Amino acid sequence: MKTRGLSLVKKLFATALFAPLLAVASGPELHLDKAPVSSDPAALQNGAKLFVNYCLNCHGASYLRYNRLKEIGLSDQMIKDNLMFTADKIGEPMRIAMQRDEAKAWFGAAPPDLTLIARSRASEFGSGADWLYTYLRSFYRDPGRPTGWNNTVFENVGMPHVLYELQGDQVAKFEEHDDGHGNMTKVVHIEPGKQGKMSKDEYDKATADLVSFLVWMGEPMAGTRKTIGTFVLAFLGVLFVLSYLLKKNYWKDVH
Structure with a gap:
């Protein structure tokens, strides 16, 4: 009985350990396109313009102040x-006027802050x-949704x-x-419909600029941090060479 009890415990432990992995493996694979993120000031400025004109109506960026855009x-x-x-002074955060309780009543959930x-x-x-x-490039018309839109990356999105x-x-x-195991999976293919103000390439470029700004906004000091890191590594490299030469000269009589 004791052996069977230990065996059962082992099976339960293995099931608990690997069940999440099996669930992930059996779920639909999410294909993501590579984002051409840029740190070029012109791209970031265009992304900031798009963000302020199209996103800042509902989504705030309250952890970033306007003066950081300098x-x-x-x-x-x-x-x-x-x-x-959305502010009077340049040192104010990029907040929105809409209240969270009002947004929840209108949209079902308050739009998240986009700073991070x-x-x-x-x-x-x-x-x-x-x-x-x-x-941002995967929205499609869906009359069954309250907004009339759906998204292949975020199914039944409220936005x-x-x-x-x-x-x-x-x-x-x-x-x-x-899928070969008797399970039917729904595959969505998006096709172009009515043309907007931009061509496909122009829209992809605009979206890349917007994403670049969102990435920058999450860590404005990333460029400075990487520059400092490069100098620190270079300094440590030089220090290593000098230390090695000093050690070699110090121990030359011993060896």
């Missing part, structure tokens, strides 16, 4: 004249930039396609595939 090559006056629509969205998605999907880039006028319509074609 780090991507903008002057105080340029920020005030072109980007500062690229970093939070990175913790879930490996690359937050790739997820955002694919998501409408705010960049619709730029991209235009996309239409979904559904297919069912057998």
